[in-house]
Amino acid sequence: MSDADRILLVEDDEGLRRAVAEVLGAGGFQVSNVSRADDALERLQEETFDLVLTDLVMPGMRGEALVEEMARAFPEIPVIVLTAFGSVEGAMALTRAGAADYLTKPFRTSALMNAIQRVLEGRRSRQAYLRARERVAAHLEGIMGESPPMRRLFDRIGRVAQSMAPVLISGETGSGKELVARSVHQASGRDPFLPVNCGALPETLLESELFGHARGAFTGADRAKPGLFEAADGGTLLLDEIGDLPLALQPKLLRALESGEIRRVGEVEARPVEVRIVAATHQDLEAAVQAGQFREDLYWRLHVLHLDVPPLRERLDDIPLLVEHGLNRIARRIGVDPPPTVHPQALELLGSCPWPGNVRQLFGALERAVVFAAGREIRVEDLPPSVRRGSDRVERISRAADQELSLADLEREYVLEVLRRVEGNKSRAAEWLGIPRRTLYRRLAEYGKD
Template identity: 45%
Template sequence: MKERILIVEDDPTMLDLLKDALKMENYDVHGVMTGGKALDFVNENETDLVILDLKLPDVNGLEIMEDILEKTGSLIVISAHGDIETAITAVKLGAYNFIPKPFDLEHLITEVKRALEVRRLKSEYELLREKLEEKKSLSEIIGESRVMRELKEKISLISRRNVNVLIEGESGSGKELVARAIHNLSGRKRFVAINCGAIPANLFESELFGFEKGAFTGAENSKPGKMELADEGTLFLDEISELPKDTQVKLLRVMETGEIERLGSTKIKKVDVRIIAATNRNLEEMVKAGKFREDLFYRINVVKLRVPPLRERKEDIPLLVKHFLRMGREELGVEVKGITKRVIDFMMSYDFPGNVRELKNMI
């Protein structure tokens, strides 16, 4: 596929000259004469490079550089009115180069080729970085059994989709590790965790939404809630089945509106939060029994993942043992050469009701 170039130039003669020269180099070339049309084009079309004249009839080219660069891979600035200060400003804003007019056409073509090559290299680097990040995040989930390979594939698929996730699994099976892996691969900012089963019901609302000074007895200072701290990030609600019924209503409203309000405040704050919830109970049965809100269940259950108990993936036990021995060496400075076959055989025959957490404690 040809690389697409947009030329933004208010002089029709210069515009036609540049278009013809770059078409001869086998690029897909388009031209516009105003900044407004340039923004419309890059918003509607995937563009590899923009050649931008700074002196435009409707706007100073420097003013639209940031918006253009958000949509395109690279930008070259041209101008007959440039000076050293303007050139430095353009490059600081992200331009690949600043070329003053008049310029040699061959020089411009050379710079175009270089800019596109740098863009290709950056794209390849970013792809490699993402693959390495994915490998690193998934490597923290120990296991090569079929069920664990399938789980890792699902994590990779859903991580960059901005959807809420419900993780089901027994206590100690590794639900938070899965949640962290999804977050790490998502590109979102901060991972904030809250254990719904560890907070008294009367404190849960203030913990989740925050409070202002004087909102209640003991509120000596204002404090942001977990939802606010997770703005543009991920909020992990562990043991969501323990969420008080009245708080379920308020959480649902926040998920529907994207708005929160601290206790003791009338100020509304917009938040962008991805919810990952985890439970060791059957939420569908709780919904039927009237113990969990059906509308909230459907809000969090956009994608469901099941973390298998250790007894369903016993072939992963030797890998987990090696991993925990290595952790012991690093954290405790204790050197253990290995574990006897007899101990491994015992572990393979044991059902581990406490799952991976129990195995870790045993090691």
Template identity: 45%
Template sequence: MTPPRRILIVDDDRTFRLSTGELLRQDGHEVEMAADAAEAVATLDQARYDLVLLDMRMPGMDGLTAVEVLRKRGLGTPILMISGFGTIDTAVESLHRGADHFLSKPVDPDLLSARVAELLERRPAEERVREGALGSMVGHSSAMREVFEAVRQVAPTETTVLVQGETGTGKELLARAVHDLSDRAGGPFVPVNCAGLAEGVLESELFGHVRGAFTGAVADREGLFAAARGGTLFLDEVGDVSLALQQRLLRVLQEREVTPVGSSRARKVDVRVVAATHRDLRDEVARGRFREDLYYRLDIFRIDVPPLRARRADIPLLVEAALVRLRERSPRDPPSAVSPLAMRLLRAHDWPGNVRELFAVLESAAIRARGLRIEGQHLPAAIRDPGGEGGDGGRESRYQASSDADERAAILAALDEAAGSRSRAAELLGMSRTTLWRRMRDFGIGEE
């Protein structure tokens, strides 16, 4: 049985508070009340609620200001704004400030009950992210579900894993998930970027060295294979390792022992290897740049991580995950949400830098948004206007490729964000005013 949901009603009108409270109690909710916004802010600092009903016009701090204050403090609770002076402009303004929905007084009881039920069904972003995550990886698309299932299958084994995927897809996060779900989770997880070190340095880092092995080797030093004993060694960008060093890696995988640089005595190692690369190793083998025997030692169980453009359905969940992390890192000025138009632009981008690029874009946009909702205007120009200067031909084709329902929703969201200004809406959408007017006519927008 679902527990009662806690609702805070904030209104200076005592009659409205009491009548609305009684209605919501009849619907099975727990209700508390505040007579002004300052009291509500103080209450929400101390207690958790599932929904806030907030009047727009009150003495002292008004509802619009209260929404901004609450969102800047990191409150993710849904907010239903209610006003006796409802207009389209005030509704749009309240949504821009961070409210989730707007109703005008007098409120129809059935409509209020329905809206409250709808908002209460929206689970906190943290819960949605946790449900769509494996370790620190996030996704609920079919492609990522296959990746998660592969991780769960191979993690309990001792099998060497090869992870292939473009730069920025989260290959190290996947390797950590394999480690964390394995019997070696209590041991160390040791990552090394094979592409970031010169050959001689990488050899010493991996296998260790003895005193006097080379200039500057003033003492014995164990390598990363030894440091990862009982745990997992993650060889990132293994496709960039030189052919000479590949031979030594092959011996370690075959014999489970390492020989430090400058030594003739091999030492046993108890370590699991997870390797990753952005290269197609089969192609590298064909070109003579990667040893075939090492490839087959690494490619016992391969997991291919799809690029972000191949799993666009995951972008909203990834956005929520990024905002959750930003709120944890910047509690004083957290971003509250992403507007429908901004989300559409994010989903339309090809993301050559994959998830890493997406998170960087959102961090930058959050700074520009100053703790409020991230709008289309806060995104980089390359995402707002992928066609660049010189007409709207390329931009228009992007809209033609999407569904009519998505395009109509994007146009309505842009008009809301632009407070009805068609020129501003066209700019946000990345199309000319003529194209916007024609598409509005096609969809019957403006006739309602």
């Protein structure tokens, strides 16, 4: 209970004050209440609060003055105004003066709770963002993350790095596998680090790239060349996209791993190498084994230690940090100082996207946003359409929830909206909605719209 959000309630009407305090208390908040605005300012000097809820018309100092004074003295504490007069101008003036939101009396308990949750969420993401700004300045090149799944990953990287056994890194595209491979290498204190993409070269070239070749081993081999295994001796070799390693090379790699020796193409004698192998893949290797595309013995050999990089959608908490990091990187590269900032709404949007392309897609979106924002703060409209689309939906649904529409109401609105968009064409509407035409007719009859 100690880390419950603390709310200061300022309301002169005793009955209402008690009722609201009770509701908030039942909602899990820690509530203090006062009946006058000047008392509120005094309490704010003494204690810390996460949110202030204030009436507008009170004897003595009015709510408007409290909002203004708070914007000056406690800008980090959001204020929600409870007003009996629902005038739009009045509300806008309050918002300009610094109020985070307002509710018109009488209001429903659920509307109050929704407003409070929304405002507290916004405050939390702003705070996370500010903290991120401070931290990122320190380590620019590193792998960023503070979410529980990333903390677990860092912990595993630390332990895995102590061993010499092969490590298999799995994870979706763009999730940071190469960065993880580099961190394993860095934490191992070895040298050098050499990456090779197993899917980028045809089989014969890849073979000589990995193992080297003797002079005259094939046409064009006019001099002997050591391969990456030899070059990485004493260090780490990253076999990237290991799932694409041609079947014919798989036994040769297995032999190298098991014997600690390699043979250059066209040579008989074996050369000892001492190389730490890290392999990465976005494919499901187990499925590739089942499908006969990847040798099971090699799979087990590589799979001794396993690191799984979680997709970005499972660590959305890290987004403020990654955004700050990405913007710093972009700014440095294109020579912009100071780095661009992000409007809280845009940040919120970035934090609620599914990101199928993971961190790489996020950084791409930021890169584009920096261009579109052209020097000012990055706003929602600067983000790529793919990012914005996901959010419109969230926005509409959350608005429906605010209006307390029932599922049946929502369905009705949705069906009618779809019908409008297809200009009354019922077959197309049914197709769009993914329901049989009969069902659509029945619904429309129920709505009295047939």
